Amino acid sequence: MTAAEAVGVLRFDRVTKEYPRSGLALHEVSFRVAKGEFVFLTGPSGAGKSTILRLAYFAERPTSGLVRVSGVNSEHASRREISKLRRRLGIVFQDFRLLEDRTAEENVGFALEVTGVPRAQIGPKVSRVLTQVGLAAKATAFPRELSGGEQQRVAIARALVNDPFVLIADEPTGNLDERATRGVFQLLREINAAGTAIIMATHDLDLVRHADYRTLELNRGQIVFDSAESPEPAA
Amino acid sequence: MTAAEAVGVLRFDRVTKEYPRSGLALHEVSFRVAKGEFVFLTGPSGAGKSTILRLAYFAERPTSGLVRVSGVNSEHASRREISKLRRRLGIVFQDFRLLEDRTAEENVGFALEVTGVPRAQIGPKVSRVLTQVGLAAKATAFPRELSGGEQQRVAIARALVNDPFVLIADEPTGNLDERATRGVFQLLREINAAGTAIIMATHDLDLVRHADYRTLELNRGQIVFDSAESPEPAA
């Protein structure tokens, strides 16, 4: 396990994912993400970005190959191990996945309740992170009372609130305007600077070009470009 | 009614929308969209873009002011008139709103069934429009088997399939990569060229800048810029 951490917090080894009706979503994908690294995942719609991320938080298991996240292994991981791992991850889902019958702050606080954080500490943490994403004013609104971008920011806040060691974000700025995108991205940079590894699927190539982080480009379920291997940037 | 159509297919007169818990979403918004016009709606997250569109297809009624779409008036419209109007509109929702238990082609075909199109004509129409958005291969997939961008394209196909006279699209490219975005936008241009008015909320300013269509910019529920009034473009 310590050896695994030395080589990367997240590691895919020849991972293939096949869906019953639609065939290969990923084909022999291998890569690793080092501790504290920031990785962009790009590629056309349907390339397999979300599939990689779902495998990374064990919402799915690979058809073949091995996924390892912080010592948890896709071949042997128990339900309990997966639950424990997820408490240390921050996940932003492409479709937000907010609880419809809880307010914005309850949705964010929920990620802390699950990990057993004492009630007294939850309130301040939630306020802080909602302020960071610019949603302090909407704390008591329910998801249906929020605009698309506001919902997305609640989802980001929830992923950040438990100080994850890896942040997995699936198009976290898809519903945000340029300014909000810059704000959220700035926040992710700060978190990354503090040591959190970030793996972020995005189709905002402007962001990718300007940020100059490592980029993995997917196409039809295969990695077609990895900026860590060929040093010239995509643009 | 003919007079109304002469002045615009869609018209907002001092429209205010107030939500019980979050206050004013729109404040005295007035504008009109002429027959066959293409209008971008931009502005930061929470500015009121989706609210304007929801008012335009009568999913909500204004708190004060008047919305008129093709002679249907927000003050007097009956449920039946609204249903009839919607059959002539094409709507792309920000959150897609696909029927989970129908395949992509069934979702698209459904918009035709509602209008009473004979069964024999539905199949070919659906195939054509799914091909246009590049999803012919995924026709029999259920929404949960589609990637975010694929779901969005199904939503676009459904809006286009009944040859609407106005297309209302809420961030139709939020989940698409650059190439797919260009493809969809090209499709919208063609449809617009054939006479369909289009009103499209987007935060993709690149698109807005390059397309040189009329742009309405919203901020905090008010129109702060209308390129039809001040001729210089936003960029």
Add this chain to the structure above:
Amino acid sequence: MRRTVRDASAAFTRAPLLTALSITTIAFSLFAFGLFGLVALNIRAALQGVEERVEIRAFVADGTDAQSLAAAAGDIDAFPEVQSVNIVTQDQALARARTELTEFSDVFQSGVLPASIDVKLKPGYRDPATVARVSARLKSYPFVDDVRYGEDWLVQLYRLRNIAGVAGLALGLAFAAVAVIIIGATIRMAVLSRADEISIMRLVGATDGFIRRPFLLEGFAKGILGGLLALGLTWLGMHLIDRYMHFHTVFFSPAMAAAGVVAGALIGVLGSSVAVGRHLRAL
């Protein structure tokens, strides 16, 4: 129409659990109702059997001549309330007592029983008041010593019948009320579980009628199935009782059975209609 049928049947495969629940609930309610109905029906049948034995017995003084007895019997037979009249001689009375009261048969060797005129009343005239009236008229014959008709017993019988009727109705209504609540909630849930679908339908321009139709058909089908299931269950229950209790029971007539199934269909359609209507108005 084709869409309506297809959508309605799709509901069965798409939400098998909710469908099964709706059908079972309707069946269960109608079954409980049916059992109560059958019990009431059988009590009525049983009471009718007992009622047929309502008889007025006018004991005749010793030595009354047969001719005047026969004349009186003729008169009595002409009363509008009377079904049949039967003259029982002293010998016949003794023989009857011996067979009816076996435990005491030894006793009657030495005893002498009076002769009597036994009167049966027509159905509909067997209530305590009529029986008392006819008895009084019988008593007016000079040779009649005494008139017996088991007053207490008759009154009890009528009370039992009234009570059975009231209790059955009350319990049946209570069951029906609970059943309606459950069925209503089930259907409302079926609608709510498809709230998204309904709102999407409206957004792409479906009219209320278009949305409502498959729900109504679905409710109708569920109701019919529930009704048939209830009928089957009730029949099975009755059959088992018949078989293991060697107790002949009366089942519903075909018309009543059909009415039960139609009731199921009505519950289904009405419930769906109300639930969908309420939901649509709220949109």
Add this chain to the structure above:
Amino acid sequence: MRRTVRDASAAFTRAPLLTALSITTIAFSLFAFGLFGLVALNIRAALQGVEERVEIRAFVADGTDAQSLAAAAGDIDAFPEVQSVNIVTQDQALARARTELTEFSDVFQSGVLPASIDVKLKPGYRDPATVARVSARLKSYPFVDDVRYGEDWLVQLYRLRNIAGVAGLALGLAFAAVAVIIIGATIRMAVLSRADEISIMRLVGATDGFIRRPFLLEGFAKGILGGLLALGLTWLGMHLIDRYMHFHTVFFSPAMAAAGVVAGALIGVLGSSVAVGRHLRAL
């Protein structure tokens, strides 16, 4: 714990319809079950009353002296099956016949009834076989002419009791089976209606236990409420019958009532546990 309680109670306000449905269903099932139980209980009580009257009557030859009668009575009293022995003289027999058979009271003026030794058996010895055995022993006394105990009647009584037991059990089980199906479906739907919530919980790292707990508490609360409601309904039903039928009925003992409520709670907890477990394993 606080979260568990808060979440469980939130379920009541967030899905009032489903909650009401679950509670009503549990209550309805237990109520139907309770009614059948009460009917069985009351039939048993009624049969016990009848059974107490099981009596063997040994008719004694005319002229048997009182002393040998008393001696025999002493012997018989010592039989292990016998509860009490009673000597009835000829005069007493006549008096009793007059009161018991009022319709024929005129008759007995001239009749003479035999004296008898009347034997009552202990509870548990009132079955047809024991009664026949004791009768045979009584018959062996030289001065006993005849022994009567209403064979047919006794056999019928026992048959009725067995039948009532079997029929009650069968119907009760049928009701219970249907009830379990309905309750199971209701709980499963409660879980399905929160499937999104559960999957989101799992995705943010909640363990199965953490997810399961509020559901179990919710099921427990619903079960208890359903049980209490059923108890109240049953009591009300009984009370109404008591009142309008002037027919004294036996109600459940406090222990049985408590058992019913506990059964409700168990149904609730088990149902929830199974439904959530199945759902979690499928994730």
